[in-house]
Amino acid sequence: MNEPHPLAPRFGGQDPWLVGGVVLLVLLSVATVLLYRGAPQNVAEAGARTWLSVRPDDFTPRLARARQARERALVLRAQGSDSAAAAQLAVAAGYAWEARERASESAGRATATELWAGSLLDRGELLLARGSTPWWRPDDDALLSEALASVDQALATPVAPETRRRAEQLRSSLQTKLRRGPLEWVPTPR
Amino acid sequence: MSDARRGVAAALLFLVAAGMAGVVPGPGGTRYHTFALPEGIFALLLSYLLVLRGVWLRPADVPGWLAVVYGTVANAQLLELLFPPPGVLEWVVVAGLAVVAWGALNAGSRARTIASLGSLALLLALLKFSVIPVLWSRLGPRAGDAYGLGDVAESARRLMADYQPVSPAAHLLGFAALGFWAFGTHLLWAEPDPNTAY
Numbered sequence: 001m002n003e004p005h006p007l008a009p010r011f012g013g014q015d016p017w018l019v020g021g022v023v024l025l026v027l028l029s030v031a032t033v034l035l036y037r038g039a040p041q042n043v044a045e046a047g048a049r050t051w052l053s054v055r056p057d058d059f060t061p062r063l064a065r066a067r068q069a070r071e072r073a074l075v076l077r078a079q080g081s082d083s084a085a086a087a088q089l090a091v092a093a094g095y096a097w098e099a100r101e102r103a104s105e106s107a108g109r110a111t112a113t114e115l116w117a118g119s120l121l122d123r124g125e126l127l128l129a130r131g132s133t134p135w136w137r138p139d140d141d142a143l144l145s146e147a148l149a150s151v152d153q154a155l156a157t158p159v160a161p162e163t164r165r166r167a168e169q170l171r172s173s174l175q176t177k178l179r180r181g182p183l184e185w186v187p188t189p190r
Numbered sequence: 191m192s193d194a195r196r197g198v199a200a201a202l203l204f205l206v207a208a209g210m211a212g213v214v215p216g217p218g219g220t221r222y223h224t225f226a227l228p229e230g231i232f233a234l235l236l237s238y239l240l241v242l243r244g245v246w247l248r249p250a251d252v253p254g255w256l257a258v259v260y261g262t263v264a265n266a267q268l269l270e271l272l273f274p275p276p277g278v279l280e281w282v283v284v285a286g287l288a289v290v291a292w293g294a295l296n297a298g299s300r301a302r303t304i305a306s307l308g309s310l311a312l313l314l315a316l317l318k319f320s321v322i323p324v325l326w327s328r329l330g331p332r333a334g335d336a337y338g339l340g341d342v343a344e345s346a347r348r349l350m351a352d353y354q355p356v357s358p359a360a361h362l363l364g365f366a367a368l369g370f371w372a373f374g375t376h377l378l379w380a381e382p383d384p385n386t387a388y
Binding site: 015017018021022024025028029032035036039040041042083087090091141142 | 192194195198199201202205206208209212217219220222224253256260340341344
């Protein structure tokens with residue numbers, strides 16, 4: 001009855017340390033896959049993001065995470081960390097879009113869409129401010145183009161009329177800024 | 191320590207190395223890189239060489255194979271970390287490596303194989319983390335400058351290497367990943383060298 005399994009030698013016998021090691025290896029492999037799938041942006045976010053990867057159908061936690069990231073971006077911006085704030089707004093937009101895709105009713109979908117578009121427009125405004133320089137120096141066109149891409153993304157999706165107006169104003173400002181040389185000071189014909 | 195235990199311990203270390211090698215913190219947020227087909231193929235070739243030269247124990251049981259499989263994934267992730275960013279430079283480097291790798295790594299003792307591999311890793315790290323960032327910041331006007339010339343310079347730079355800046359933490363993580371890989375390889379080091387008579 002106590003004969004070893006025929007495959008036991010291939011698994012290194014019945015060494016308890018070996019079994020424990022293999023179990024740890026499997027658990028760590030799964031944790032690594034979940035970590036990469038969740039792509040958290042900092043250590044504090046790692047646990048929550050990984051948990052969301054395990055529960056892919058949850059709408060509310062994603063919306064809450066999006067709001068938290070947007071609030072965090074506001075704090076960072078007030079502290080002068082524009083680069084970190086822009087990264088947080090991108091994270092907020094990502095969470096909000098995921099929540100939008102998982103919303104089961106139209107009200108939830110609309111809320112998530114507004115949060116998504118708001119985060120993108122906040123990021124666009126932030127990049128516009130970062131990319132604009134005094135008149136004697138050329139603007140940072142790479143940042144302004146990135147901002148324009150964010151705004152275009154928001155405009156490509158149906159959003160509330162107020163959000164749309166905000167996006168169109170921002171788009172117009174960015175297009176003016178992106179004109180060559182002194183042309184950015186030429187008034188836009190209405 | 192038995193060979194089976196060494197295999198599982200090495201697999202764990204390779205897993206940690208693979209996980210750390212793909213995490214790249216940068217100014218715009220943390221990026222998670224996974225290897226592509228060129229790195230995967232190169233990693234398979236490298237694992238074959240490492241087993242052939244006796245750097246890694248020849249797998250005889252399931253733990254041995256686990257170590258080789260996880261080691262191959264770690265190789266691929268480390269190559270993803272060390273290869274230059276996508277662009278003409280990466281094509282040149284990978285093509286050059288494909289031509290010389292077999293001759294450079296499959297000659298002499300396994301100690302020489304490891305030394306050659308270390309030199310190769312050093313050169314790749316120098317190229318990616320020192321040469322490219324310096325050229326990137328000094329080669330021509332930056333994007334948006336010089337009334338359009340900066341944009342032309344930027345597109346030329348992107349064609350050569352689509353470089354994304356990384357933070358000092360990325361260097362530290364890469365170093366730790368290489369350390370875990372070296373420790374895993376040390377565990378799989380067979381005694382004595384099967385390819386030399388002394």
